[in-house]
Amino acid sequence: MLRVLVLVVTLGIADSINPSTVAPALYIATAKDARGSVASFTVGVFAISLIGGLALALGPGQLLFSWIPHPSRESHHLIELALGVVALALSAVLWRGREGLSRRISKSEAQSERASFALGAGIMVLELPTAFPYFAAIAAVVDSGANVLAQIGLIVLFNVVFILPLLGIVALRSLSGEAAERRLAALRDWLHRRAGVLLSALVFGVGVALLTFGGLGLASG
Secondary structure, eight states, X not given: OHHHHHHHHHHHHHHHOOHXXXXXXXXXXXXXXXXXXXXXXXXXXXXXXHHHHHHHHHSTHHHHHXXXXXXXXXXXXXXXXXXXXHHHHHHHXXXXXXXXXXXXXXXXXXXXHHHHHXXXXXXXXXXXXXXXXXXXXXXXXXXXXXXXXXXXXXHHHHHHHHTXXXXXXXXXXXXXXXXXXXXXXXXXXXXXHHHHHHHHHHHHHXXXXXXXXXXXXXXXX
């Protein structure tokens, strides 16, 4: 049981450094009086991740979990290459529309708590199908032979560890004073002006990384 506990915590820490959740939380935190919005975003991430994990481990989803394909090493690298090409194409599209994208982001200044919750939940709905560290943790929990309450506790623990960076952002935002508010406002204005370029560059970087990992993986056999 201790081995499973350590594995769950380790995988949770590894999965918590997730740009898909941390980057939006940091952006939301730059808004004025954003503590509630960041907290709502965090709750949305936690809720969907927990519900999905419990469904896979305990409910009918356990049967589906057993059907999840296990691609070969070569297939995995081919998928990385394909996703890399898609990312580069998307980066080119974002670059062409960078000015319009920056204007649209600037206009959507208001960030309600309900919208932030929906954003966090929506991101996790998209993330879950490829959450391989989470799948590994769930598989270890299911194979541990622990009782239902213990399995629920381990999955809850994984998700608490997973949102630790988001909780840190909530705490820092809550403790920020007037000087920090002014710096965050300046940072938000800078992000608005350059949002299109930054988003295109981020997607481009992801594409290059996927192509590199996929190519090196295939080359190494």
